Amino acid sequence: MITCDILIIGAGPAGLFATYYAGMRGLSTVVVDSLSHLGGQVAALYPEKFIYDVAGLPAVRGRDLISGLIDQAQSARPRIILGEECTTLDDQxxxxxIATTSAGTSIHCGAIVITGGIGRFTPRPLPAVDAYSGGGIHRVVGPAEEYAGHDVVVVGGGDSAVDWANMLAETANSVTLVHRRARFTAHESSVELVRNSRCRIITDAEVLEVAGSATVQHVVIKDAKQADSEVVPASIVIPALGHIASLGPVTGWGLTITGRQIEVGTDMSTGRPRVYAAGDITDYPGKVRLMVVGFGEAATAINNITVVLRPNENVFPGHSSELPRLVSAGSEG
Ligand SMILES: Cc1cc2nc3c(=O)[nH]c(=O)nc-3n(C[C@H](O)[C@H](O)[C@H](O)COP(=O)(O)OP(=O)(O)OC[C@H]3O[C@@H](n4cnc5c(N)ncnc54)[C@H](O)[C@@H]3O)c2cc1C
Structure with a gap:
């Protein structure tokens, strides 16, 4: 049994900031996410996009924002459990x-912050990829340098697919973008960029087979309108068909859920004792679903949990500028 003061369910921006904040208040944390990586929607869906509405950062790439949030969260020394979904909560x-995960891990905690965003999200199925058990399938794209010398096939027609094709067009040995329709749904300017890049674009086509073992050797691409198929050399396949989101087990936790959101009070409490929520998953009158709002909610949740777990402490944490240094400073004058 793992024990901690606060269990954070969901490691997106709100969960990562809640983790840091719990550390700032001297509380231990366990962070669980059903994805195999940290960073929630930002890391999974748009790591290369620039974000322009995070306070103090005029323009920040999704990947860099998550990297900063992870660095900050690490100062709390959380125990991180990835690839497991939190399934049950039992009051003691x-x-x-005591919370349990899909893999049977039990976590005994004093309180919980649910930062589950739009819920667990699983990639849309792509039968040819699902039938392949070898290496070389990248559902989340790493830094462009890792793709140097590789023949990459990107599958999809939305923003992620087109952004990733654009990102790798100059670095990879070759990039082939395969889309089953004629029209892309990605942002017009990104589509224009990819059309003018080194990337080969195959539309009205689908991936019939992925062949290889330790890594991909080639993919077979079939024309949707004719019986023709083509073997395209590939060492990496990036399926970017989007995700299916679902709240899943959260709906069975006795919370008030409207649509896909948990109703919370001004202290981010859910109505179930010691269960709080923050970020996209919450709802209250006037809610704005943006990261900056989620960061504030995470701080509110943790500060209010602090006084539940340690009644002698104050909700207001004091000013962080008066605390000993927690994370390495970005700039010092
Ligand atoms: C293309 C795009 C562009 C965007 N641009 C902006 C922007 O410019 N500015 C902005 O502020 N916002 C933007 N957003 C929205 C922003 O990404 C979200 O508001 C933010 O990610 C919400 O953070 P979160 O931590 O609440 O949830 P998420 O990022 O959704 O993270 C939730 C995590 O919880 C996990 N999870 C859920 N249920 C469970 C469970 N039962 N057990 C374990 N893990 C679970 C999920 O796997 C996920 O990793 C954009 C969104 C998209 C899709």
Whole structure:
């Protein structure tokens, strides 16, 4: 059994900031996410896009924002459990809670912050990729340098597919973008960029087979209108068909859920004792679903949990500028 003061369910921006904040208040954390990586929607859906509405950062690439949030969260020394979904919550007689994950991990905690965003999201199926068990399938794209010398096939027609094709067009040995329709749904300027890049574009076509073992050797691409198929050399396949989101087990936790959101009070409490929520998953009158709002909610949730777990402390944490240094400073004058 793993024990901690606060269990954070969901490692997107709100969950990562809640983790840091818990550390700032001297509380230990376990972070669980059903994805195999940290960063929630930002890391999974748009790591290369620039974000222009995070306070103090005039323009920040998604990947860099997540990297900063992870660095900050690490100062809390959280235990991080990835690839497991939190499935059940059981109240204990002393007020604490035991949570269990899809892999059977039990976490005994004093309180919980649900930062589950739009829920667990799973990639849309692509039968040819799902039938392939070898290496070389990248569902999340790493830094462009890792693709140097590779023949990459990107599958999809939305923003992620087109952004990733654009990002790798100059670095990879070759990039082939395969889309089953004639028209892309990605932002017009990104589509124009990819059309003018080194990338080969194959539309009205689908991936019939992925062949290889330790890594991909080639893919077979079939024309949707004719019986023709073509073997395209590839060492990496990036399926970018989007995700299916679902709240999943959260709906069975006895919370008030409207649509896909948990109703919370001004202190981010959910109504279930010691269970709080923050970020995209919350709802209240006037809610604005943006990261900056989620960061504030995460701080509010943790500060209010602090006084539940340690009644002698204050909700207001004091000014961080008066605390000992927690993370390495970005700039010092
Ligand atoms: C293309 C795009 C562009 C965007 N641009 C901006 C922008 O410019 N500015 C802005 O502020 N916002 C933007 N957003 C929205 C922003 O990404 C979200 O507001 C933000 O990601 C929400 O953060 P979160 O931590 O609440 O949830 P998420 O990022 O959704 O993270 C939630 C995490 O919880 C996990 N999870 C869910 N349920 C469970 C469970 N039961 N067990 C374990 N793990 C679970 C999920 O796997 C996920 O990783 C954009 C969104 C998209 C799709």
């Amino acid at each position: 007689e002393d007020g604490s809670i």
